[in-house]
Amino acid sequence: xxxxxxxxxxxRYSERGRIYLVTTVTAGRAPLFADFRVARAVVHExxxxxxxxxxxxxxxxxxPDHLHWLVELVEGDLSRVAGRxxxxxxxxxxxxxxxxxxxxxxxxxxxxxxxxEDDLVDLxxxxxxxxxxxxxxxxxxxxxxxxxxxx
Numbered sequence: 001x002x003x004x005x006x007x008x009x010x011x012r013y014s015e016r017g018r019i020y021l022v023t024t025v026t027a028g029r030a031p032l033f034a035d036f037r038v039a040r041a042v043v044h045e046x047x048x049x050x051x052x053x054x055x056x057x058x059x060x061x062x063x064p065d066h067l068h069w070l071v072e073l074v075e076g077d078l079s080r081v082a083g084r085x086x087x088x089x090x091x092x093x094x095x096x097x098x099x100x101x102x103x104x105x106x107x108x109x110x111x112x113x114x115x116x117e118d119d120l121v122d123l124x125x126x127x128x129x130x131x132x133x134x135x136x137x138x139x140x141x142x143x144x145x146x147x148x149x150x151x
Contacts, residue, residue, distance in 0.1 A: 014078040022069040024109040031064035039145045041092040049085045059124035059148035124148040
């Protein structure tokens with residue numbers, strides 16, 4: 001086990017009603033989401049995560065090899081919500097790619113609990129502007145794999 005990943009998990013505390021910024025990376029940093037069909041399958045799984053009633057997506061951006069997800073924990077445990085999403089998203093990716101049971105995500109994820117004083121709209125703008133900062137597009141409207149409840 002990677003010590004650093006283990007250290008991140010030991011201090012993790014899930015709080016209902018808390019908003020988290022979650023980042024998760026594809027296995028081997030493979031640019032799977034450069035494939036439009038694969039990216040849309042993952043976006044669909046984000047929407048399905050909300051339908052469980054365990055979380056509410058506030059903003060996300062799917063970069064070629066990772067996801068930034070601003071999410072409110074409604075019920076349960078953040079690790080379980082993220083794990084459930086990653087599992088269903090991996091299955092969806094494998095269906096699109098015709099590769100059953102291939103591991104699609106690196107183990108674990110990074111999260112940051114958003115403080116009450118943080119401006120959520122500014123944080124959402126920062127999240128969805130990732131493709132601009134990465135030089136993938138000149139305007140965010142050109143990038144298809146993002147959304148935010150405020151924007």
